[in-house]
Amino acid sequence: MAVRALLSAEHISHVYRTPGGDVPALDDVTLRLSGESFVCLVGPSGCGKSTLLRILAGLLRPTEGRVLLDGQPLTRAQRRVGIVFQKANLMPWRTVAGNLALPLELAGTPPAERAERTRAMLELTGLEGFAGAYPGALSGGMAQRVAIGRALIHDPQVLLLDEPFGALDALTREQMSEELLRIWARHRKTVLMVTHSIPEAVLLADRVLVMGPRPGHLVAEVPIPLARPRSLALLHQPDFVALSEQVRRSIRPA
């Protein structure tokens, strides 16, 4: 594939300096994300997945290595890279519509356009009836949908998701995966999603990157050649199960 990488990490290493000594978190990670691809990053807890994501978002400066966005070194967080965290992190003083519109307000989008795009995003995320609701009245899954909508509304080129469904119950989690597939089909972004659910990764991704334990390093890359559009029905098909097994084996080699 000769597709130019939109976001790439080159030889990223990171060490947390703590009073108790240096803690290596990442060791020489190199990855390339190209346009319109969905990549999942899996690995054991504490292997530095979130650290890598924060570095890719420009929120954390790596000890070594560099991040390139569209060929330019990324030295600070940028609007072009949207981010969703495990917790929805909605502002409780804003309504659902207000939370969705925040990125547009900060970017100085004219009110008319803001209203129009907020309405479209409410529709896309299935939250039409909740425009005026406050976050406290939402379920975990709904709150996370708002968070995803907020990360997409200003049309970033890259979307980074840090275990976005990690705090949800299993049923909601499955529904949200399917929801995300549907949203992604309409908004084809370059997506990198951290997860520790292997079925979730296989269901969503074009490629699954597997990280080894601390200090985090990439140990395997599993391409997922399953046809799109995909749905939860895939979960029990033999090729899906085989791919999941392949990912599982590369995390914990026998």
Next chain:
Amino acid sequence: MDNAHLAPPVPHERTAESSAALPRARRRRWHLLLAPAFGLCLLAVWTLVARSGMYAAFIVPTPASVAERWWGLASDGSLLRHAAVTLREVLTGLLIGVAVAFWLGYWIAKSRTVAYTLTPYLVALQTVPIVAIAPLLIIWFGSGIASKVIICGLIVFFPMLVNTVIGMRGIPAELHDLLRSLEATPLQTFWHLELPAALPIVLGGLKVSVTLSVVGAVVGEFVSASAGLGYLINFGRGTYDTPLVIAAVFTLTALALALYGLAAGLERLLLGWQRANGTP
């Protein structure tokens, strides 16, 4: 921070069988009479003690003589004049104290350098009893409004500062990350994140501060003043005009209550979203 723990416990919903017999309205309203009834009892006890002859009238005046004195002061406009003086001191001191404390608290929460530099002095300042340095402030700033404003400002400063720092530091780090990733300017971060996130705790501090500010003004007026409700109390004490002292105390209480009510109203107005989120 709040006096919610003083609020009466909510009675358990009765089962349908036991409550069906009682008319709903009567069941709800009778308890509203308890507090006024108790107040009337206290007033009756006060009257009895004053009338019993155990104490001279200038030690325990009757409620009627206090009310008469109060009415006299109110109708010739002097009560309003003195109350206005105190109110001006209270509000000016409150405004300055709250503004400075918020500004300093904001920077202490944001910058470690500022925190390390100022914290020891601010704690030391807090341990100085304001009442003790009131005479000093009168010497330096005269017996006019300036010294009282400074006393009010100092007395509200610390609770406001502490609340601002706690409020600012309590903002989730991920919301800061979100605003950074959206390239928010420092002003946008303040306006869209820091101010609204810290507001509940800051307004809680304001509710405490309004009543403290009234205390500050009275302390200042006790030391040296030519007008104000504190001056009126001091004057009444000097002339054995006990009804005047009590009338002034009641007026001060009403003033403090009104200010507290305003602060609580402001809170309800600005923090409507808290109720909408289901948090009390």
